[in-house]
Amino acid sequence: MRWSTYRTADGDEQVGLWRGDVLHPVRGASSLLELIARERLASTAEQVGEAVDPDTVTLLPPIPRPPSIRDFMAFEEHVVTASAAIGLEVDPLWYSQPVFYFTNPASLRGPHAEVAVPPGSQALDYELEIAAVIGREGRDVAPADAAAHIAGYVLFCDWSARDLQGAEMKLNLGPAKGKDFASSCGPWMVTPDELVASAAMAASVNDRPYSAGRLDALYWSFAQMIAYASRGTRVVPGDLIGSGTVGTGCILELSRVHGGDAYPWLRPGDRVHLEAEGLGAIDAPIVPGTDPIPLKEA
Secondary structure (H helix, E strand, O other): OEEEEEEOOOOOEEEEEEEOOEEEEEOOOOOHHHHHHOOOHHHHOOOEOOOEOHHHOEEEOOOOOOOOEEEEOOEHHHHHHHHHHOOOOOOHHHHOOOOEEEEOHHHEEOOOOOEEOOOOOOOEEOOEEEEEEEOOOEEOOOHHHHHHHEEEEEEEEEOEEHHHHHHHHOOOOOOOOOOOOOEEEOOOEEOHHHOOOOOEEEEEEOOEEEEEEEHHHEOOOHHHHHHHHOOOOEEOOOOEEEOOOOOOOOHHHHHHHHOOOOOOOEOOOOEEEEEEOOOEEEEEEEEOOOOOOOOOOO
16 A cells, blocks of 8 residues: 655645555545554555545655654665765674664655755755654564564655765764755655565656665665664654665765766756655755854854
């Protein structure tokens, strides 16, 4: 099943279920998160209304307000190439434990929403990812039990301001302002039975092919990521567990291999198209941002 959240022309937020290319509102559903938390996806799948034209509504993130977003770095090719791009080698520790950071749930946006260049950045990048949606609360979850805690999967983009990220991480914290301005998600959540294990993933900028990879290139599985995320704490319904960037899935990698002239940073007027087999597509226009407000007088 494919589940979406959308906003009508009247401003109402509605849960929708796709049947083929047709979107149907789900009667009596206050939110997709509520259906997931109460384990009601299967029981409400038949409670749908008359089809709506997807072109007349605004698709939101399937979980518009997730409790948390943990974004991992689980594809080896990305780790190796991205590390080299900033003059580092992969720490051997990465091969013995996964690593993630928390990003900003308040900055999550739908698959077609604009992305503004963050204040002060000249190095905006996309990151092509897939995220698992937690469906059942758990603590100290074993990898063998993690599948029971997954409600579905979504296409995910972790937008990155590489210059801001690089500067702030010299201070041994972050990423923070290099990441927290925007993440994109959607257009739908697929239930685990519909995820293609070897799902093809691709990205283009202004219709020019950029990235290509596959989900089965993961070094750390979603089960292992969830087990690590829940160690000593809880994962709760609606939490997003990002895979991190697939190999070649960002400009940082591509410019490292092919040069910055061939793969320049994103600029206002660009359009970024990300897709994954079975998970739909994110199609985001890049727009100008604001200037940073000085923190201290010169």
